[in-house]
Amino acid sequence: METCTYELSHSAITATHFYKAYEGDRVNLCFDCSSRFGYPEHLVEYPVKRAFRPQAGFLINVQIGDGEHSLAADVWPMGNADKPEEWLNVLGCPDSDALLADSLWEPYRTHYSVRDGFTFETTSVLVLPLAQVCK
Ligand SMILES: [Zn+2]
Known part of the structure; x- marks a missing residue:
């Protein structure tokens, strides 16, 4: 399970999204952080199981x-x-x-x-x- 690496105090929270930083490092964001992230077009969502799919x-x-x-x-x-x-x-x-x-x-x-x-x-x-x- 990936955890949020975007904010230090979130290290125990499951990440829902990530983006690739400058040198290829993956930065994980929890749902809360990804909701507030300023460049949502650069976020990739971790695969989630959904009850339905459009x-x-x-x-x-x-x-x-x-x-x-x-x-x-x-x-x-x-x-x-x-x-x-x-x-x-x-x-x-x-x-x-x-x-x-x-x-x-x-x-x-x-x-x-x-x-x-x-x-x-x-x-x-x-x-x-x-x-x-x-x-
Ligand atoms: Zn977070």
Whole structure:
């Protein structure tokens, strides 16, 4: 177990992060020290076991041209790779595979496709695990 070497009085506290000092020495920081560290971009987090890990998903939205959105097909965050395409096809999206590919290529930006007055919007985002929801 690495302990905090950033502050002398923290020598018994477990380190959560480190950075490489000028001559390659590793400087360990506990959670408290790393939270106050002025250059967080130089910190590397020690591996931690987490109960969950964010995963890729999609927000899918269908708009009618008048600004109202269809309540039946509102926001669908999904982790499963096949479900978003399946869902878009059911809704009548003409190019669901290309739409999803564009979304994956450029996350956090909404991509859209229009057909028969409906606008299909997809956005690739990070979501909490939804495995139980999608099964
Ligand atoms: Zn510390």
